Amino acid sequence: xxxxxxxxxxxxxxxxxxxxxxxxxxxxxxxxxxxxxxxxxxxxxxxxxxxxxxxxxxxxxxxxxxxxxxxxxxxxxxxxxxxxxxxxxxxxxxxxxxxxxxxxxxxxxxxxxxxxxxxxxxxxxxxxxxxxxxxxxxx
Amino acid sequence: xxxxxxxxxxxxxxxxxxxxxxxxxxxxxxxxxxxxxxxxxxxxxxxxxxxxxxxxxxxxxxxxxxxxxxxxxxxxxxxxxxxxxxxxxxxxxxxxxxxxxxxxxxxxxxxxxxxxxxxxxxxxxxxxxxxxxxxxxxx
DNA sequence: TATTGACTTGGAGTTAACTCTAAGGTATAT
DNA sequence: ATATACCTTAGAGTTAACTCCAAGTCAATA
Numbered sequence: 051x052x053x054x055x056x057x058x059x060x061x062x063x064x065x066x067x068x069x070x071x072x073x074x075x076x077x078x079x080x081x082x083x084x085x086x087x088x089x090x091x092x093x094x095x096x097x098x099x100x101x102x103x104x105x106x107x108x109x110x111x112x113x114x115x116x117x118x119x120x121x122x123x124x125x126x127x128x129x130x131x132x133x134x135x136x137x138x139x140x141x142x143x144x145x146x147x148x149x150x151x152x153x154x155x156x157x158x159x160x161x162x163x164x165x166x167x168x169x170x171x172x173x174x175x176x177x178x179x180x181x182x183x184x185x186x187x188x189x
Numbered sequence: 190x191x192x193x194x195x196x197x198x199x200x201x202x203x204x205x206x207x208x209x210x211x212x213x214x215x216x217x218x219x220x221x222x223x224x225x226x227x228x229x230x231x232x233x234x235x236x237x238x239x240x241x242x243x244x245x246x247x248x249x250x251x252x253x254x255x256x257x258x259x260x261x262x263x264x265x266x267x268x269x270x271x272x273x274x275x276x277x278x279x280x281x282x283x284x285x286x287x288x289x290x291x292x293x294x295x296x297x298x299x300x301x302x303x304x305x306x307x308x309x310x311x312x313x314x315x316x317x318x319x320x321x322x323x324x325x326x327x328x
Numbered sequence: 329t330a331t332t333g334a335c336t337t338g339g340a341g342t343t344a345a346c347t348c349t350a351a352g353g354t355a356t357a358t
Numbered sequence: 359a360t361a362t363a364c365c366t367t368a369g370a371g372t373t374a375a376c377t378c379c380a381a382g383t384c385a386a387t388a
Contacts, residue, residue, distance in 0.1 A: 065377055084384050106290030131301035138294050148284050151245030155277050162270035204347055223354050
């Protein structure tokens with residue numbers, strides 16, 4: 051598979067894929083005799099994992115570390131496992147923050163929608179909000 | 190409330206708070222006669238919202254836009270509502286990616302843990318994984 | 329065979345979001 | 359009154375993760 055095909059499959063740029071390979075986010079990709087990248091099944095799976103983990107905010111350092119450990123062989127499995135577990139904890143913590151933000155947003159949207167409907171802004175008594183305290187806008 | 194207290198309340202640096210104010214992520218903060226920031230209830234709520242939305246990955250531009258609209262008055266409520274709804278969609282999409290990554294991670298961790306236990310690596314038939322195809326490591 | 333378009337590398341440039349520095353002002357304890 | 363710790367601003371510097379560029383190579387087409 052050419053770099054272009056992999057790019058459109060995972061929606062990343064060729065520069066990004068070459069960068070990932072250069073810094074070690076994915077192992078070296080197979081080449082044609084002419085030196086052009088020809089992604090194997092395995093190469094593609096590495097790209098899939100890398101882009102998936104990246105889009106969940108896993109930093110590049112960790113991915114590089116993971117690939118490094120993988121290349122050292124099966125004796126690094128416990129370390130890899132630990133690395134993944136720590137990454138999982140971080141992502142779970144992140145997701146919690148997302149949920150908090152979503153809750154805040156939902157509340158504001160609900161109040162705003164009602165305001166658009168009824169013409170007046172009404173915040174909950176003990177949940178009034180920085181953007182507009184108790185139906186009275188600042189200034 | 191002093192900048193320091195606000196910082197420890199929301200776990201951000203003074204530089205960050207001053208930066209937020211400077212670029213308009215939060216409105217101008219009240220000052221003492223000496224020119225030192227003295228955060229009001231409302232100021233603190235803005236900080237809370239800003240840090241909450243930021244930690245869910247909402248970009249600074251949007252927060253600035255939101256504050257700008259807020260300061261223009263109640264007639265911008267429909268626009269603010271639209272802005273928040275779009276932000277919500279983006280965060281929901283992000284969260285979905287998090288969940289995909291978590292699923293991938295959980296699978297790998299499960300296989301690795303079993304490998305540590307039993308001494309051999311076994312990936313699912315049609316779910317084998319770039320890091321180790323079918324219990325055979327590359328290289 | 330010549331052109332065209334995509335590929336290669338190494339290295340420089342960009343962007344968002346801070347983070348730090350310098351030079352000085354404020355406030356409280358001795 | 360002076361030392362100490364914290365505050366102020368304007369502006370420069372940093373970091374992660376790309377993204378772009380120049381100069382050249384490869385591959386398919388006219």
